[in-house]
Amino acid sequence: MAEVIRMPKMSDTMEEGVIASWLKKEGDEVASGDILAEVETDKATMELESFEDGVLLHIGVKESEAVPVDGVIAIIGEKGENIDDLLAEIQGGSKKKKEDKSAPDAKKTETKEKETSETETDTADIDTSGIKANVVTMPKMSDTMQEGVIAAWHKKVGDKVASGDILAEVETDKATMELEAYEEGTLLYIGVEEGNAVAVDGVIAVVGEEGADYEKLLKAQSAKSKKTEGDPSEETSKSEPAAQEPEVSKEAAEQKDAPAYTPSRATNGQDKSSDGRLKASPLAKKMAEEKGFDISRIKGSGEQGRIVRRDVENYHPQDAPAQQPAQQPEGKPSQAPVALPQVVGEEQFEEVNISQMRKTIARRLAESKFTAPHFYLTMEINMDKAMEARNSMNEFAPVKISFNDIVIKAAAAALRQHPKVNVSWLGDKMRFNKHIHIGVAVAVEEGLLVPVVRFADNKSLSHISAEVKELAGKAKNKQLQPKDWEGSTFTVSNLGMFGIEEFTAIINPPDACIMAVGGIKETPVVKNGQIVPGNVMKVTLSCDHRAVDGALGAAFLKTFKALMEDPIRILI
Numbered sequence: 001m002a003e004v005i006r007m008p009k010m011s012d013t014m015e016e017g018v019i020a021s022w023l024k025k026e027g028d029e030v031a032s033g034d035i036l037a038e039v040e041t042d043k044a045t046m047e048l049e050s051f052e053d054g055v056l057l058h059i060g061v062k063e064s065e066a067v068p069v070d071g072v073i074a075i076i077g078e079k080g081e082n083i084d085d086l087l088a089e090i091q092g093g094s095k096k097k098k099e100d101k102s103a104p105d106a107k108k109t110e111t112k113e114k115e116t117s118e119t120e121t122d123t124a125d126i127d128t129s130g131i132k133a134n135v136v137t138m139p140k141m142s143d144t145m146q147e148g149v150i151a152a153w154h155k156k157v158g159d160k161v162a163s164g165d166i167l168a169e170v171e172t173d174k175a176t177m178e179l180e181a182y183e184e185g186t187l188l189y190i191g192v193e194e195g196n197a198v199a200v201d202g203v204i205a206v207v208g209e210e211g212a213d214y215e216k217l218l219k220a221q222s223a224k225s226k227k228t229e230g231d232p233s234e235e236t237s238k239s240e241p242a243a244q245e246p247e248v249s250k251e252a253a254e255q256k257d258a259p260a261y262t263p264s265r266a267t268n269g270q271d272k273s274s275d276g277r278l279k280a281s282p283l284a285k286k287m288a289e290e291k292g293f294d295i296s297r298i299k300g301s302g303e304q305g306r307i308v309r310r311d312v313e314n315y316h317p318q319d320a321p322a323q324q325p326a327q328q329p330e331g332k333p334s335q336a337p338v339a340l341p342q343v344v345g346e347e348q349f350e351e352v353n354i355s356q357m358r359k360t361i362a363r364r365l366a367e368s369k370f371t372a373p374h375f376y377l378t379m380e381i382n383m384d385k386a387m388e389a390r391n392s393m394n395e396f397a398p399v400k401i402s403f404n405d406i407v408i409k410a411a412a413a414a415l416r417q418h419p420k421v422n423v424s425w426l427g428d429k430m431r432f433n434k435h436i437h438i439g440v441a442v443a444v445e446e447g448l449l450v451p452v453v454r455f456a457d458n459k460s461l462s463h464i465s466a467e468v469k470e471l472a473g474k475a476k477n478k479q480l481q482p483k484d485w486e487g488s489t490f491t492v493s494n495l496g497m498f499g500i501e502e503f504t505a506i507i508n509p510p511d512a513c514i515m516a517v518g519g520i521k522e523t524p525v526v527k528n529g530q531i532v533p534g535n536v537m538k539v540t541l542s543c544d545h546r547a548v549d550g551a552l553g554a555a556f557l558k559t560f561k562a563l564m565e566d567p568i569r570i571l572i
Contacts, residue, residue, distance in 0.1 A: 002077030042360030133208020164308035280307035439488030
């Protein structure tokens with residue numbers, strides 16, 4: 001009888017696993033206890049054992065592919081056994097799940113189509129085909145822009161507008177940029193006053209022939225916007241050409257990505273405005289920079305001598321007049337102009353698929369940060385006696401004891417005195433742990449693992465030191481087993497060895513607290529009314545306010561501080 005092999009749940013946080021490699025292939029004999037494959041979980045790469053004897057009849061997942069917990073991995077049975085019916089049953093079950101999942105989406109689609117149909121009926125009555133005017137909407141001037149503020153209008157209603165003229169200055173989320181006109185005509189309507197914001201694609205103005213019925217055009221634009229909000233992915237109907245977006249030229253499209261205006265040097269005053277700015281469109285500046293042209297030598301044909309795109313396209317450096325050096329005042333030596341070298345670079349990047357470990361870290365920490373109400377308590381600890389004690393201990397200890405080992409031991413001793421901090425939040429109940437298991441955050445290449453030192457309050461400093469080193473080695477070599485990372489009741493995260501003086505850490509659920517430990521820094525301290533040099537370490541306790549209150553966390557830190565400042569008390 002064929003047996004289906006499914007993805008087991010290899011850790012408490014595992015939702016899917018990746019087949020790192022198959023150690024058996026279809027047709028191979030398999031005995032109970034044989035290793036079928038290596039599975040990459042969110043914590044480590046583990047071996048998948050077979051619990052059946054037989055032949056590997058089917059492999060359902062290729063190497064490097066992910067499969068959710070309980071998903072079908074393989075089928076083992078007798079040699080020559082027909083598994084067609086079993087495969088059909090498995091595939092049928094998957095298909096049914098997909099159909100059940102897509103049923104609500106079908107209803108949503110039906111409702112959306114109905115709303116779209118109603119909107120089309122409303123807009124079909126608005127005929128804008130004879131209106132010789134165009135709606136000017138807010139362009140998306142940066143990749144993160146959602147709205148723009150009209151900083152200043154350069155035109156008013158009734159003014160003549162030529163292609164390339166500046167209609168307004170728009171303040172985006174990154175810079176203040178100029179909004180060019182791409183159509184000729186008269187400014188018939190201004191929809192946004194100075195200082196007001198308008199969303200991307202919102203109506204700013206209307207440009208067209210004098211006397212054009214722009215109000216009907218605005219109504220059609222409004223109806224089209226409502227339709228777009230109902231279904232952003234649906235294209236505008238061809239039967240309503242006037243209700244479409246105004247046709248945008250290539251210059252307009254590139255204008256959206258053009259950089260903000262930056263002052264440029266110019267030696268001929270004719271291309272400058274009264275405030276000393278070089279009058280050129282952002283697109284013209286970008287094109288000139290890309291072509292290596294000195295934009296100050298290009299003669300502008302736009303409004304008031306403004307340099308626009310066509311001027312850059314028609315410019316030939318060999319035809320430009322020689323630039324005359326500016327006259328220096330008498331008595332002052334002339335200074336040679338500073339020539340800045342052109343820096344050429346290439347944007348490069350690499351996209352890498354997120355590992356199972358990083359996926360789980362992201363999910364769990366996001367859940368912790370946004371569901372657990374964190375609050376933070378910071379305290380300074382004088383480490384002079386701890387440094388002396390560590391030096392003495394290491395003269396006799398079988399393994400080298402670190403400051404982090406002392407922190408773990410002191411935290412465990414403080415938890416024994418404050419058991420209400422040693423709790424786990426389980427949603428509908430709280431677990432008051434009688435045992436003390438300290439999780440120790442360990443940085444590995446793909447993220448962060450938290451192996452657990454069990455019964456830390458009952459272990460010596462040498463024992464803790466040896467165990468932490470062993471667990472850290474396993475973590476970096478992906479050799480941790482579930483028993484190594486499960487069951488922490490309190491977590492310590494130490495970045496002091498990286499030179500970090502102070503930081504806050506995100507709680508590792510279901511723990512209620514995590515302590516962030518900074519580095520030891522020599523600093524002036526007050527002793528007996530005198531300022532003397534001392535060694536200070538800062539720790540910050542992150543608490544889940546649902547389980548631990550401020551006074552309780554402060555009392556724990558006070559005890560921890562006393563133990564660290566007089567380490568002999570840890571050993572009692």
